[in-house]
Amino acid sequence: MCFLFIISAFLVFFCENCETADFSFAACSCAQCSLELLEDNCTEIIGHIIISLESQMPPYEMIEYKLENMQKLTGCLTIANSGFTNLSFLQNLEIVEYSEIGVAASCRTYANTITIAKNALLRDVSALKNLKILNSGENTEYGLYLVDNPSLCLEEEELEAFLRFDKFYAPHFRICHENLLNKTYCRLDSLSFFNHSNLPENCQVLTDSIVINGSITFDLEDSLNSTDFLDFFFFSNATFQERLNSIQEIFGNIVVMNSDLEKLDFPNLRRIYNFQLLRAPPK
Missing domain, CATH: 3.80.20 (24 nucleotide stem-loop, u2 snrnp hairpin iv. U2 a'; Chain A)
Known part of the structure; x- marks a missing residue:
């Protein structure tokens, strides 16, 4: 032994x-x-x-x-x-x-x-x-x-x-030679999450989590008049849904909070791998 x-x-x-x-x-x-x-x-x-x-x-x-x-x-x-x-x-x-x-x-x-x-x-x-x-x-x-x-x-x-x-x-890994691949990888500059405001177009693979937070909509409603808000709301939601449509893989979580959504559609999503942090990283 x-x-x-x-x-x-x-x-x-x-x-x-x-x-x-x-x-x-x-x-x-x-x-x-x-x-x-x-x-x-x-x-x-x-x-x-x-x-x-x-x-x-x-x-x-x-x-x-x-x-x-x-x-x-x-x-x-x-x-x-x-x-x-x-x-x-x-x-x-x-x-x-x-x-x-x-x-x-x-x-x-x-x-x-x-x-x-x-x-x-x-x-x-x-x-x-x-x-x-x-x-x-x-x-x-x-x-x-x-x-x-x-x-x-x-x-x-x-x-x-x-x-x-x-x-x-x-979590937040970086893929090599991403410009030469058949997939479009999207990665944030720092360990964070994608949301309504920072999700790029044509992303097929997300290397960070995505958070859909309804409170962002409510904050905008307070700052815009009702007509402007409705125009922004329908345009923004349609654009966001278009960007969700292209996602095929997520290395992270999908988090929905403060939302009255009745439907959430990821029509091409085929894989989610959840990097669940169970404890603090080593110092």
Whole structure:
């Protein structure tokens, strides 16, 4: 049985009876070794891998060399505040199963199976699309938590792969090469929501929630005379409905409030994926 201790950004293992352990993968079997001393070609790791704070990390070449053959992780993975531009050292990772084995109970800190957060330079997470199995379990908030990576965009192929993961969370994501795609993606400048006043024309995919708030209409009624208000109301509603007609996918919520609507029509809507935030993001 192997346990993994965490010292800053270093990986330290404690093993009992590792030589006789029966693994389907070639598991690491060293006693109290740091990342520098970790066995080469380790294909299974049991515990919490945490890579954080660029100034305290081992050299990237060492991280890549020691982890590039990892195929299975039992525990969890956290990459936060790193200087990585990509995650190519995870390209062979196929299976991640959440566990709080031994001191891997530190996985409770983020409570996600995989946390990729606050990496300012990260531009490419394509290595993660090779994952075949991501088991999150009942104690996790999210399976793949992908937040606050300002340089990151997702390819459509990656997005579809991640949507198959249990508890995927990446609100306000940015799609790559959107000008070259057959779909029109609409994304707000900051994490917020679309509404009656800011929904653009011809949006097919919204990457933020949409809120339909009847109180906006009532506020306008107070500021316009009755004739002007009725003209504005019918023109505005018709225009808004035209914009709703083009929406095919929403990555977020549809919220209707303070409204006396009798009908709400999204004639071409075929998918809603709700990124439900269950807790405060990590600091």
